[in-house]
Each structure stands twice: as C-alpha cells, then as structure tokens.
Amino acid sequence: MIQRALLSVSDKTGLVELARALVQLGVELLSTGGTFRALREAGLPVREVSEHTGFPEMMDGRVKTLHPKIHGGLLGRRGTDDGLMQEHGIAPIDLLVVNLYPFEQTVAKPGCTLEQAIENIDIGGPAMVRSAAKNWLHVAVLTDPAQYAGAMDELSRHGELGRDTRFKLSVAAFNRIAQYDAAISDYLSALQEDGARMEFPTQANSNFIKVQDLRYGENPHQQAAFYRDLYPVPGTLATFRQLQGKELSYNNLADADTALECVREFSEPACVIVKHANPCGVAVADSALAAYELAYATDPTSAFGGIIAFNRPLDAATAQAIVSRQFVEVIMAPSIDPAALEITATKTNVRVLAIPAGDGRNRHDVKRIGSGLLIQTGDHRVVTADDLKVVTKRAPTAAEIQDLLFCWRVAKFVKSNAIVYAKNRQTIGIGAGQMSRVYSAKIAGIKAADEKLVVRGSVMASDAFFPFRDGIDAAAAAGIAAVIQPGGSMRDGEVIAAADEAGMAMVFTGVRHFRH
Numbered sequence: 310m311i312q313r314a315l316l317s318v319s320d321k322t323g324l325v326e327l328a329r330a331l332v333q334l335g336v337e338l339l340s341t342g343g344t345f346r347a348l349r350e351a352g353l354p355v356r357e358v359s360e361h362t363g364f365p366e367m368m369d370g371r372v373k374t375l376h377p378k379i380h381g382g383l384l385g386r387r388g389t390d391d392g393l394m395q396e397h398g399i400a401p402i403d404l405l406v407v408n409l410y411p412f413e414q415t416v417a418k419p420g421c422t423l424e425q426a427i428e429n430i431d432i433g434g435p436a437m438v439r440s441a442a443k444n445w446l447h448v449a450v451l452t453d454p455a456q457y458a459g460a461m462d463e464l465s466r467h468g469e470l471g472r473d474t475r476f477k478l479s480v481a482a483f484n485r486i487a488q489y490d491a492a493i494s495d496y497l498s499a500l501q502e503d504g505a506r507m508e509f510p511t512q513a514n515s516n517f518i519k520v521q522d523l524r525y526g527e528n529p530h531q532q533a534a535f536y537r538d539l540y541p542v543p544g545t546l547a548t549f550r551q552l553q554g555k556e557l558s559y560n561n562l563a564d565a566d567t568a569l570e571c572v573r574e575f576s577e578p579a580c581v582i583v584k585h586a587n588p589c590g591v592a593v594a595d596s597a598l599a600a601y602e603l604a605y606a607t608d609p610t611s612a613f614g615g616i617i618a619f620n621r622p623l624d625a626a627t628a629q630a631i632v633s634r635q636f637v638e639v640i641m642a643p644s645i646d647p648a649a650l651e652i653t654a655t656k657t658n659v660r661v662l663a664i665p666a667g668d669g670r671n672r673h674d675v676k677r678i679g680s681g682l683l684i685q686t687g688d689h690r691v692v693t694a695d696d697l698k699v700v701t702k703r704a705p706t707a708a709e710i711q712d713l714l715f716c717w718r719v720a721k722f723v724k725s726n727a728i729v730y731a732k733n734r735q736t737i738g739i740g741a742g743q744m745s746r747v748y749s750a751k752i753a754g755i756k757a758a759d760e761k762l763v764v765r766g767s768v769m770a771s772d773a774f775f776p777f778r779d780g781i782d783a784a785a786a787a788g789i790a791a792v793i794q795p796g797g798s799m800r801d802g803e804v805i806a807a808a809d810e811a812g813m814a815m816v817f818t819g820v821r822h823f824r825h
C-alpha cells in the first residue's frame with residue numbers, strides 16, 4: 310500500500326494530474342520548494358519536505374532532501390527496520406517521483422558556462438532515486454513523466470504497484486542515473502582549461518538502448534542484439550521504421566548502414582545496392598526507377614540478395630521493378646508510397662524500412678578491438694570540382710568531371726583497396742577489398758566485361774594513391790579515359806607520365822578515403 314509519496318521534479322509535465330490521482334487514493338504528499346508550490350497552486354494538499362524534516366532548504370537548493378528522515382524513509386526495510394524507524398521518527402516513503410535538474414539540456418545550449426553546468430548537477434535527486442531504487446522491494450520510483458500513466462492505471466486497478474513493476478521501475482531508475490552521470494562525466498572530461506572542448510575526452514562513456522535481439526550475429530553460432538544511441542541523430546539508420554518483412558539480421562543492419570550513408574552522398578535521385586558491406590551497383594539518374602535500373606545493371610549477379618537504398622520516396626513503379634526482377638533482402642527509402650507498399654507486400658519476407666529525412670551523421674566512428682576502442686571523427690569530407698587539381702596534359706571534359714566526382718563519392722564506401730569504374734553516373738565495375746590496388750583495378754575490369762559494360766571512355770576512382778604506374782597502365786589498356794585519385798605517392802611523376810602517354814586526364818583530390 311502506498312501511504313506516503315515524495316514528489317520533487319524539475320520537469321513538471323503531468324505532475325498535477327499524477328498528484329491529484331494520488332490524493333484521490335488517499336496518499337499523503339511531501340514535496341520540495343518549486344514542486345510544492347505547483348501542487349499548492351493546483352489546490353492539492355501537500356506538505357513541504359522542510360516541514361517534514363524540521364530542516365530548512367538551503368544553499369540555493371543545494372540541500373533540500375539530503376536528510377536521514379528522507380533517506381531513512383526511502384531505504385528502511387519494511388518488517389526489518391520498523392522499530393528503528395519509529396524510534397527515530399522516520400516515516401516510510403512508499404513512492405518517490407523525481408526527475409533531475411536538466412543537466413543535459415543545459416550543457417547542450419551554446420555558450421553554457423562551467424558554473425551553469427555545475428549548478429545543474431543534481432545531487433539530492435539522484436541520491437533519493439538510488440535509495441528508492443535499491444529498496445525496490447518496498448518502494449516504487451518514477452523518474453520519467455512517461456511512466457505516470459501506466460503507474461496510475463495499475464494503482465487505480467490494484468491499489469498498489471506490483472513487485473514486477475517496482476523492479477522494472479528500479480532498473481529504469483538506475484539506468485537513468487547511469488545516463489545522467491555519463492552526461493556529467495562526458496561534459497567534464499572533455500573540458501579544457503581554456504573552456505574549449507576536447508574532441509576525445511579523457512574517458513569515453515556510452516549509453517546504448519536495446520532495440521531488439523537479433524536471431525544471430527554475423528554467423529549463426531554467434532548471438533547478437535541491436536542497440537541504438539540514447540539520443541539517435543535524425544536521419545541515421547537507428548531511426549528506421551520497419552514497415553514489413555522478416556526480422557532484420559545483424560548483416561542486414563550492417564549493410565543497410567553502408568547503403569544509407571552512400572545514397573545520402575547524392576542530392577539527385579540515386580540508388581545504391583550493397584552486398585557484403587560493399588556497394589555492388591550505384592547510379593544517379595532522373596528518377597528512383599531509372600537509378601535502380603542502372604545500379605542493378607552494374608552487377609546483377611551480386612545484386613541478388615542485396616540491400617537497396619534510395620534517397621527519394623519509393624514509388625510503385627520502382628517497387629514493381631525490384632520485386633519482379635530480383636531477390637532482395639532490404640529496401641530502404643526516406644518514405645514508402647502506399648502503392649509501393651502494396652507491391653512489396655506480395656513478397657512478405659522483404660524488409661522495407663522508412664528512414665525519415667534528416668542528414669545528420671554520427672560525429673564519431675567507433676571500432677572495437679581487443680579490450681579497446683578506436684574512435685575517429687567520421688569520414689564526412691566532400692570533394693567538389695573546385696578541389697580537383699588537374700595533373701595531366703589533358704584536362705577532363707565537363708562530362709568526365711561529373712563522372713569523376715560521382716565515382717569518387719562511391720569509392721568512399723567501397724572497402725580498400727577500392728577501385729570504381731563509372732560512366733554517365735552509373736558504376737560499371739567495382740573492385741573492393743583487395744590487398745593490392747592493381748588487383749582491385751583488375752576485378753573492376755573483369756566485372757564490367759562480365760556484364761558486357763563498355764569500359765572504353767569510362768572514368769576510374771581510386772580511394773588512395775597509386776604506388777606504381779601499373780594500375781594506370783592496366784586502366785589505360787582497358788580504355789579508361791580519366792582518373793580521380795588523392796595523389797601523394799613517391800612515384801606520382803611516373804604515374805602522371807603513364808596517364809599522359811595514354812592521353813588520359815587525371816585529377817588529384819588531395820583527400821584519401823580508406824575504409825576498412
């Protein structure tokens with residue numbers, strides 16, 4: 310039975326409704342300054358904590374609830390500590406409603422000072438939350454207005470919050486405290502003496518929320534689950550809505566991430582098909598359907614069972630073209646037209662994801678290694694025509710520049726060593742993940758030949774510089790007309806000479822896009 314509740318909240322959403330329902334159930338209310346005033350103004354019977362403890366709130370609210378009568382009331386074991394509690398005049402508190410000073414929101418504001426941040430570190434709130442959550446067998450704790458309705462419903466039906474509910478609320482409370490402390494630690498450990506923030510703080514904390522268990526990991530003998538950031542960036546993969554299809558697998562999600570990131574590189578209608586972490590076909594065209602047709606044509610063999618991403622809504626014609634032609638694991642787009650969904654529904658296994666618009670990206674890339682993490686800022690560098698340095702006698706034509714930039718954007722998402730051939734903003738051969746660049750170039754050529762795509766007059770992107778002229782010689786022999794690459798090799802002179810001998814145009818970006 311809940312006889313007494315303490316309410317102390319910064320976010321007063323839903324407070325009065327909750328308190329009114331508690332009063333109707335005969336619960337005695339205790340409260341701190343601002344919360345007390347809000348309840349009083351709503352005409353509800355409530356006693357101030359300071360009256361209850363006989364000790365005033367002081368130090369601008371730094372000390373309000375830090376008192377044995379409060380913590381004893383929250384921590385006392387009913388049935389074990391009753392005598393002690395009576396002896397010391399400690400009344401049990403059965404329900405705690407607390408949400409904390411808005412530290413996260415405060416430090417997110419531009420220009421937030423250290424002093425403002427420090428004053429928004431809640432001390433008494435988390436202390437009470439910990440006391441109540443530890444004593445979950447006897448005490449219930451609400452730390453989020455989103456929990457109020459469910460709690461009120463259960464209370465009105467059963468007159469109390471059951472054991473299961475109290476345990477879940479206790480776990481949620483400790484999770485909230487962990488998030489809160491991580492936010493404080495993140496903020497302070499990134500702060501430098503001059504007030505600037507370090508890119509990489511002295512401690513890296515993480516708060517990830519489980520979205521779902523996965524059937525298995527990369528392989529069936531591995532277990533897996535999918536977690537998202539506590540605060541996902543709008544437009545990133547974790548914000549997806551699955552509209553139909555089988556449960557997503559570990560590999561689906563990993564590949565979908567590459568497909569989404571790649572397709573968002575383009576502002577015109579684009580389609581990216583990913584297989585085993587690499588794009589196997591990418592194209593830009595006047596419509597999603599035309600882009601899909603071209604992307605598919607790059608490598609139909611690999612596109613089988615692929616992940617297909619669009620940067621435009623999925624329409625019925627495109628959905629029809631896909632499902633009538635190929636086996637596909639995942640189709641993703643910013644939104645899915647209802648008519649397209651009717652078509653994909655005929656293939657019940659196909660996972661269809663809507664990823665709401667938003668071009669946010671995670672600031673950091675993280676890779677787990679044995680007992681450690683490698684953290685880097687994301688590879689968000691965009692190369693434009695103005696960044697290109699022509700190094701050959703022949704400068705690329707306007708059409709070649711368009712293809713070179715297209716090809717370069719694709720190469721950024723191909724595992725190194727990456728070589729991409731393209732023409733008319735369609736990939737026509739992709740060589741990925743080889744340990745030597747010349748082999749990636751050979752594979753790109755083989756793929757184009759296998760699909761009977763014409764290499765002559767195409768352009769080539771290389772994610773890093775050519776260490777020797779052999780890659781250029783091979784490309785020239787295949788008919789490549791122009792090349793984009795970072796430059797910077799010791800043998801750039803030889804490489805440029807090879808291009809000049811073949812009458813090729815070559816541009817340097819000065820930027821490398823390794824991807825491992």
Ligand SMILES: NC(=O)c1ncn([C@@H]2O[C@H](COP(=O)(O)O)[C@@H](O)[C@H]2O)c1NC=O
Pocket residue numbers: 317318319320340341342343344345370371372373374375407408409410430431432433434435
């Ligand atoms: N100092 C204390 O003893 C203390 N006890 C509760 N608080 C916080 O004070 C806030 C509510 O204050 P008010 O009721 O005055 O609006 C809550 O966010 C609560 O977590 C405290 N504030 C900071 O530590």
